[in-house]
Every structure is written in structure tokens, then in C-alpha cells.
Amino acid sequence: MARLDFPKDFVWGTATASFQIEGAYQEDGRGMSIWDTFCRTPGKVYNGDNGDVACDSYHRYEEDIALLKKLGVKAYRLSIAWPRIFPQGTGEVNEKGLDYYKRVVDGLIAAGIEPCVTLYHWDLPQALQDKGGWANRDTIDAFVNYAEVIFKAFDGKIKQYITFNETWCVSFLSNYIGAHAPGNKDLQLAITVAHHCMVAHGEAVKKFRALGVQGEIGTTHNLYWFEPYSTSPEDIAAAHRNRAYNNEWFMEPTFKGTYPQFMVDWFKMKGAEVPIVPGDMETIAQPIDFIGVNFYSGGFGRYKKNEGLFDCEEVQVGFDKTFMDWNVYADGLYKVLSWVKEEYGDTPIYITENGACYDDELTADNRVHDELRTEYFRKHFIQCHRLIASGVPLKGYFAWSLLDNFEWAEGYKKRFGIVYTNYETLERHPKDSYYFIQDVIKNNGFDV
Template identity: 45%
Template sequence: MRLWQDPQFVFGVATSAFQIEGAVDIDGKVESIWDTFCRRDGAIADAGDGRVACEHYRRWEQDFDLIASLGVDAYRFSIAWPRIISDVDGRVNQQGLMFYRQLLEGLAERGVKAYVTLYHWDLPQFLQDQGGWLNRDTALAFRHYAQVAASELGDLVQSWCTLNEPWCSAVLGHWFGVHAPGIQDRAAALQAAHHLLLAHGMALDALRKNAPQAQHGIVLNLSPYYSAAETPGDQAAAEFAALENNHWYLQALLQGRYPQKVWDYYDRFRPAICPGDMEIISQPLDYLGINYYSCQRVLACEPTDVDWPPYKVQEPASNVPVTAMGWEICPSGLTDLLQQLHREYRLPPLLITENGMASDDQLFDGAVVDDQRLTYLQQHLSALERAMESGVNVRGYFAWSLMDNFEWAEGYRKRFGLVYVDYDSQERTLKRSGQWLQQRLLERKQRGVV
């Protein structure tokens, strides 16, 4: 595969702060909306929380040795906003900055590039108390946080990401209510989405001023939307689903507008937009990150309520391979998605910033044989290769995730890691999929590709 031969192509693994760090109230860290959400009855499938997680806060050196042993070029991780900013007045927690500087220095010592995400869903609770992403001032608070992080840590960061998956923060957090802060309101979801994108644009300016040597971008979760049947109604439904879930974010970021069909359909829920907002949102990107897990198959339907869309997503057929999350394994969808975006937009360079699957992994005799995940990774890397051969400019690939962790509303029931974590002992075991990736990457280095 050509991407294994390209010395400029970046291979990495990814995590996020709340999912692995633990230490939620240590060294000046304040509460996030996920700390609060985890205390809500029934919010987390196994009643878990992030208080311990993978104990990365104190085991990071061991974890970084493991990362280095994989032979990856880069590590993508997030900074916890509530570990850096302590109150609504923007007071900086120096202990939090020291922790992340320690991490960045540890990566540099091991020759691993740092790809840092500023927001992976853990909004400080003190900002939620002021309205959270429904309050325009939260975008200003995010700009301040970005300025602090970039000015204090930017000399050790190769790539900054403003937001991870704003769709999840807006839709899962404010419409479906299954993620923090647990709001169920369509108008709130659209307003939150706009303020998230506005925060991204405001943060870009702060990042570029304080860390001009780095790359700056955003990460979206995207899927191809296929019609479940070749009928005009289902095809129109699939088009609308793609506009609502993909292009609402893509058109805003790349073209400075929201899709007209979606804007018209949700006319009574339209977000408040101030003059100049779309210009702030659509500033040029150094890269666009794409998180890809599965495809979606869509049926047309008559909505039972005005705040619901005119489609529904079909469950995978019984003969279709799925992950432990119930998501269809659809490697060809990655090729289709990338080629479609390449045709429709003038794109910056792309990164596949997350790709992976949940599997029912078990530790037996000191080993985890996760052949389904190994095959998944191989198939998706081949799908990525096909897209690149057709002209799509992809510069890197990050496997999700480095290790099993707190999987948000699923708690600890779903395992996405290349590394198995025993949550009782915190012992780490490299799974067969991780061993395969390690072998390929070390062979690549031995050939002098990097």
C-alpha cells in the first residue's frame, strides 16, 4: 500500500482527556458537564463515570512508553478545559498547564508528534451554569482558553484541533439528550451547533497568533448517507440526511453558509446569527479532520413531530457485519465519503483523525485475539488507499483508540482500544490488532520511510 511508503504520511493513535485521565478533582481541576451528567440516574449504561477511567493522569509515562513502542508518528489527545481554566472569570490553573507541558515534553522526548484537541466535549460546568453552548459568551470563553493553551504550550504542539465532533456536542447533547448536558430541544441543538462553530472560528485566530508554526483545524464526524431503496423518496431522504448531519458543518466551515434545505425545513428553530459570524466560522483551515466509523442507510418517512426530520436511519440487516456498537462495518463508505467531499468542495488537506471499532474483547491467557478489529483496520486502510489513488489529499490516519476507556453514555461496556485495559488492576495488554499495527509501523521505520 502506497501510504505505508510515504514518509510524509502520519500514522497515529488517539484518545481524549475525560475518557482516560481520571483524577477529575485533582490539582485544581474543576467539574465538567460530564462529571455532572454521570451523576444523573440512568445516563450512563453501566452507571460508570470518569473519576478513575484509565488512571492516565498518573500512569502517563507508562502509556507514553507504550505509544512509542508502537512506532507511531503522532499521538492525538485532548486537553481538559476544566483542568486549565478554573472559573467564569477565566482564572488559569497553573497545575493543569504543568501537567500538559509534562505530557508534551514526554512526547517530544520519545520522538512522537503532538496533535492536540482543545475541546473533546468536557465543557466546564461553571460555563454550563451560565447557559453553556446556548450562550454566545461561551464562544468568547473558548477563545480565551485557546489563547492560554497556545501561548503556554504551543512551542511543543505540531497540530491544534479546535473542536472534536461538534455534531455530537450539539445533537447528542442538546437534541437527543443522550450526552452531556442532556438537553432535548431541537432549537437548542441548532443554536449550540452555531455557537460551537463560532467558538472554533474565534479560537483559530487565537491559535494562529500564539502558535503560528503549528497546523490548525477542526474535526468532524462524517458518514456517507445511502438511500435504503432506490426510490425517489428514499434518495431525497438520504440527501436531506447528509445535508443535515454532514453539510451543515461542512458548508459553514468551507463556504460560510448553512444548507438552504435544512435552513428552510427547520425555519422555526433557526439559530440566532450575528453579522460577521459566518466569516469568522469560515476562515481557512490548514487541515480538516474526519472521524469515520460507519455508513448510514436512510428511509423516507413522515415525521410525527415538526422538530424531527423527514427520514429515519435503517438498522443494519441481520446478514450485515456489525461492531459491538451495532454499527455496520462499511469500509467502502470511507472511499465513497472522501471521493464525494473531493468532488463537492475545495478542501484543505485531510486527516482521518479517528477510525476504529468496538468489539467484545476478552483477555485470555495474557492475550486478546481481536481479529475482527484487525480485519476492520486492514479494510479501512485499503479503502483509504483507494480514495488517495483517486486524487483525495489525505495526510494522516489515527486509530481510535489507543486503549479501552470510558465510552461516554456506554460507560465501560464497549472496548475500542488497540490496548486492553483491565479496569480493576489498570494493567495494559496490547491486543492482536495493536501488535499488527506495531509490526507494520516498525517495518516502515526499518525501511527508512520516516
């Protein structure tokens, strides 16, 4: 039996997002977000579910911190709800909202846990969406103003900031596919939103540097490993387009200040162009201290004319599936992060999300015996170890998610947590996967 040990300074953590866990949607001056609106739009969210209560972490954060401490994590990735700080997106700071996050951050630090904070995890103030949202360049200024308030309020306490979570989801999933708030289906709008979010990221990094804030700043992209089904040039090109949609379209501007030309040409053929203003690309490519990668899946594709946006058909090759119907492709994690290093150099990498959704059941012993999720984590931890052994600068891993929570358009039907949430009583029950991760963290490794 082989032993896999991790570097002493490897950061083990877990993650959540504000809208998915906090609830308290009308308390202490919080404004409405685009997700509050989306949830109230018939047919958009499974079962008409919403985030009004969620896991009630707004009131139960001390209980959640105790779970984190028991788990043994070095860090916890959370997000700040912009509508709690600026109910209208701009204007007067809502001090009660700021105070809530001060209590959370202080509680984490007291428990010996480093807070890693995401500034934007999808809950745009509805008041800004009413003015065009991310399609309006004024939202860039509003975001930088919000970020500055957070930087100043937490300087010295929060050591790691992520500007945006999954810009692909903010743009394409939400404004082209239409599955997430605000639910548009317009390719040009999606490309505009993606560009403006990346400019906002760059401007926030510039503000962070100008203020001399302690700590590190980066961004998180959700990367997907998509391979050609065969060696035919058509399959290779189709699979590359499908992969670049998630990967190169966001990574190349972040690191190189350019968009991949083959994708620019493809989108232009589809009638959409990037609305670049002079100086934008230099802003987007501000040097960052780390890159966050969210990884869940991958697949194989081949050329098929008029199939989707990229003339690419996914071919099922026998992967196991999660309850989200996503392929379990742990080796894809090794491949995609190796690609990141090869293409973009030695910037430190954190896996800021990785996890699996399964149909969990609370048993009579108040436990969830989630063998499939535990095995999912084990397989991906092995790939993390391979990456480190291969010289990829992987510095940490955040399991998604601490709690079962509001799973966006899937409502409360889909569970990703390592802690089971009883949505009727709001009680938390650690699952077997929680105890598996606890053991890995305690020993900083495991046997395979």
C-alpha cells in the first residue's frame, strides 16, 4: 500500500457562497440581488425554491465555524454578499452588513482558520441589474468601489482575496444559456458581460495594489477538460473550441492580455464581438498572486455540424456520473492543471472548488454514508498529489462544499455538502466524506 504525503504548507480548506448558505435575505438592511429576483420568476428554479432562509448561516455561522474547526481546515473560502454592503449597489455603506462579515472573519481567525474571501459569487445587487448589470460599464466602477470598502475594512485580517468566481458562469451560463440569473439568452450580451467582469477584476487588482493591502489577490475560473474523440483534425478543432469556451477564453486574457484569435474569429462568425476599450486588455492582465481553479468534470467531443455553438458533439465513453449527470473524470484534473502550468507559467494554483453531488440520505444513526462522494474526493486527492510530484505549483485544495445548500437553479434538490443540512430543522450532520477529509487533513496524506 502506497502512502501519499502532502507538503507541510499545503492548504486544506472547504468553501461556500453567500447566497447559497446565508438566508436572512431582508435582514439588517440587505438589498435584493439578481438571484432573489430569479428565484421569484416562475419556472426558473426547481420547485420554486429560493435563498430566503437557505442554511440560515447568517444566524448559525458560529455553528459552521465549529464544524470547520473540528474538520481541521487551515482555510475557509467564503463570499461576501455585495447587496449586504451596498443594498443599491452603490451609495452609502450598510454598516450592519459589514459588521456581519466582521463577526464571521473574527470568528474564523479565533478558530485558527484563514478566511479566503470571494468578492463576487454571483449575487449582483438587483438595483445595478436594473441599470444594465454587467453589460453596463458603470458596474465596473461600482464593483471597484465595493471592493475598496472591503479591502479597507479587512486589511490585515483577510489575507487572500478572489475577485470573481467563475466568470464563465456569470457570462455564458447566465446570459447565453440562460440557466442562471439574470436568465438571458444572447451571445453578444454574454461576451460583453464576460469582458466587463474581467475588466472589473483587473481594476480591483489595481485598487488592491494602490491601497497597499496586505495579502494576496487572484481570481477563479471554472476549467473543464475536454478532449477530442479521435485524432481527426475536425474532432481536434471542435473539442478545442468547446474547451476554450471555458478555459482559454478566460485564462488567456488573465495571463496574456489577449483573447484566443481562433475563438474571436468563431464568435465573429456567430455575430458577436468583444467590446474592447483602449486599455482594457492591459487592465485585465494585471499580475495576480495566484489563480483559483474550480474543477468538476471533463469529457470527449467530436465534430458535428450545427451541434451547439461550436459544432461539437459530446460522446459518452463510459464515465461514472454524479447526481448532476457530470462525468467523474479525476484524471482530467491532472491534465487541466498541467496544461495551466505549461501555458501560463508558475503562478501558484489553488483548487478553489472540487466536489460531487449525490442523492444523500440521512440514516437512523444521523449519518450520511456517502461512499461515492468519499471515493470522488479520494480520486481527486490522488491527482493533486500527482500534480505536486510533477512540479505543478498546487498550493491548496478547497472542497465544495461545507454544507448542503441552495444549489442555484437546482434549488435544494442537489446536495454537494460534506455536512448534511436538514432543511426543515436546519440541523447539520457531518457525512462520512467529512470524516474522510478530516482524517486526510489530520495526517496531511493518506494510503492508497
